[in-house]
Amino acid sequence: MIELERVTKIYPGSEVPAVDSVNLNIAEGDICILIGSSGCGKTTLMRMMNRLEPITSGFIRIGGESIMDKDVTALRRSIGYAIQQIGLFPHMTVYDNIATVPHLLGWDKKRIDERVDELLNMVQLPPDIFRFRYPRELSGGQAQRIGVTRAMATDPPVMLMDEPFGAIDPINREVLQDEFLKIQEKLKKTIVFVTHDIHEAIKMGDKIALLDAGQLVQYGTPEELLTQPKNRFVKDFVGADRALKRLNLLKVRDAMLTNPTHCHGEDPSETILEHMIENELSYLLVADREDNLKGYVNLEELQGHHGNVRDVVRPMTLTVKPEQNLKDALSKMLSYDLGIVVAMDDDGKIAGVLNSRTLVSVVGETYDERGGHWGRITTKGRII
Amino acid sequence: MEVYQFLVQNWAETLKLAWQHAWVVAIAVAIAIATGVPIGIWITFNRKAADIVLYLAGIMMTIPSIALFGIMIPILSMIGYGVGVVPAIVALVLYSQLPIIRNTYAAIKNVDPNIIDAGLGMGMTRMQVLFKVQVPMALSVIFAGVRVAVVMSIGIGAIAAYIGAGGLGHYIFMGISQTYDTMIQAGALTVAIMAIVVDYVFGLIENRLVSKGLREG
Structure with missing residues (x-):
């Protein structure tokens, strides 16, 4: 969708190129992250795509057409453009801000009205x-949403976003990122996204282009950057904790063990205790007949107990969904001292179980199904 | 009290003088806005011109007003308008340039570059950014400059009576030459009231014109 060929930018009076012969191919429907430390040329590179910066040499094609062949304002009107929150026009209402490009393109009022409502509903x-x-009557998060919405007003196939979530506190940023990804899943825009935050890059990017001193150092999927950093610079940039960052990328579904061993509430305590001792289990999940999670029992409480398991079951309120990422799973796992976290699907049934061992091995690439004493998972289904 | 009686007794003349005064100021300010605002906008595109224009307008302000009126006489008598309303208007226009140009220039310049960038990036032309974004955002500061110019012109306009332009300054000069205190006070008071009222009216107009989105709080 967007092709860059030997794109170079040399600012007048400067000898060092700000962007140095960058080749890049951005596929349709992808979010391509431009990342690097400040002054690496990432913003300049993005601004050349809608000709806010003149190109010194090289070619940029969007949808197969050279951007130099188009009228500059027509080009810019055809590309969504979002910058940090401050880019909203303070003297215009939300309506007029969103309607900026539709106005420029001469849409009629009815069409603009409908579009504005549709977009506002989309961002809730x-x-x-x-x-x-x-x-000024909006919170930071709301203003940011409007900024992104404004860029989408005419439904452009290509969008350029310069740190669109930069001015937001970390908690709201996560919310906005998730919301944006959800929208993008439906709309499938081709997006060039500038950030300096590697976490954001890994989370948002289909591809990441890492720049240093105007040069493209590595271009690949987040996974590739984390697992196969091309050189020392990439390795340092993605950080020493890159193994941990992979937790952001992987879903619970990828690592969980399905059909974990469990018992039912009406099972007799003695039998279950016997099974647990035999298999060296210190806890066991408890479900009902429909496989809905009821909680867990542990070894000490079962010892000497007569009756049904349901009398000693402990609740387990912190669970994850299979589509959550492993980072969420890890933080929930740490809330119990069981060393496990249960994944439940949308109707409350047990979908699988994660333990610390699987988590570690998934991020560390050596995979071992057997957990230790604690956090051990067997996959035999129901015991009796 | 005496001032009040004076004004009641001479109400017809006072109104006539006030009308003359307002008229001179109105024309002068209208011309000053029509020239100052475009100049202020223009110099935002040209750094060098900005320095020169602001410097000249600054010098203009340092000339004592009575001297400026005096200077006008020989210059304008060359085209047959040595005394009367014309030199008064010319002098007031010159005086009004600095606050109007300076405020316009500063306000347009001070618009956050990110906002201009957003406008250009979405495909506005430079002129659209100027008139749909920068000027509306600068409006309240431009207005502040205009209000300063108006109030100042009403005050300095009193001196225009000295070169035969009439207006409320007439009472002041007459009062001084006749050592008639009440007359001086009547002139000063009406000039002050006119300045306050006009400033208030401009405030109302400003409130209508400036976007609610730019208001404080």
Whole structure:
């Protein structure tokens, strides 16, 4: 969708190129992250794509067409452009901000009205409340949403985003990122996204282009950058904790063990205890007949107990969903001293179990199914 | 109290003088806005011109007003307008340039470059960015400059009576030459009231014109 060929930028009066002969191919529907430390040329590179910066040499093609062949304002109107929150026009209402490009393109009022409402609904800002607010009447997160929405107003196939979530606190940033990814899943835009935050890059990017001193150092999927850093610079940039960063990439589904051993609430305690001692289990999951998780029992409490397991079952409230990432799973796992976390699907049934051992081995690439004494998972299904 | 009686007794003349005064100031300020605002905008594109223009406008302000009126007389008598309304208007226009140009220049310049960047990046032309983004955002500061110019012109306009332009300054000069205190006070008071009222009206207009999104709090 976007092709860069030997793109170079040399600012007048400077001898060192700000962007040095970059070749890049961005596939349709991908989010391509441009990342690097400040001054690496990432923003300059992005700004050349809509000709906010003149290109010194090289070619940029969007959808097969050279951007130099198009009228500059027509080119820019055809590309979504979002910058940090401050890019909203303070003297215009939310409505007028979003309608900027539609106005420039001469849409009629009815079409603009419908589009604005549609977009506001998409980002969960009720149009009746927000349509005529001014930017100063919005929270940071809301303003950011409007900024992104404005870039999408005419449904452009290509969007350029310069640290669109940069000015937001970490918690809200996560929310906005998730929301944005959800929207992107549906819309499948081709997006060039500038950031300096490697976590954001790994989370958002289909591809990451790492730049240093104007040169493209490595271009690949987040996975590739983390597992096969091309050189020392990439390794340092993605960080010593890159193994941990992979936790962000992998889903619970990828690592969980399905059909974990469990018992039912009405099972007799003695039998279950026997089974646990035999298999060196210190805890066991408890479910009902429909496989809904009820909690767990542990060895000490079963010892000497007569009756049903359900009398000694302990609740387990912190669970994960199979589509959550492993980082969430790890943090929940640490809340119990069992060394495991249970994945439940949407109707509350046990989908699988993760233990610390599988987590470690998944990120460390050596995979071992057997856990230790604690956190040990066997996959035999129901015992009796 | 005496001032009040004076004004009641001479109400017809006072109104006539106030009308003359307002008229001179209105024309002068209208011309000053029509020239100052475009100049202020233009110099935002040209650093060198900005330095020169602001310097000249600054010098203009340092000339004592009575001297400026005096200087006007020989210059304008060359085209037959040595005394009267014309030199008064010319002098007031010159005085008004600095606050208007300076505020326009500063306000347009101060618009956050990120916002201009957003406008250009979305495909606005340079002129669209100027008139749809920069000027509306600068409006309240430009207005502040205009209000300063208006209030100042009403004050300095009193001196225009000295070169035969009439206006409320007439009472002041007459009062001084006749050592008639009440007359001086009447002139000063009406000039002050006019300045306050006009400033208030401009404030109302400003409130209508400036976007609610730019208001504090």
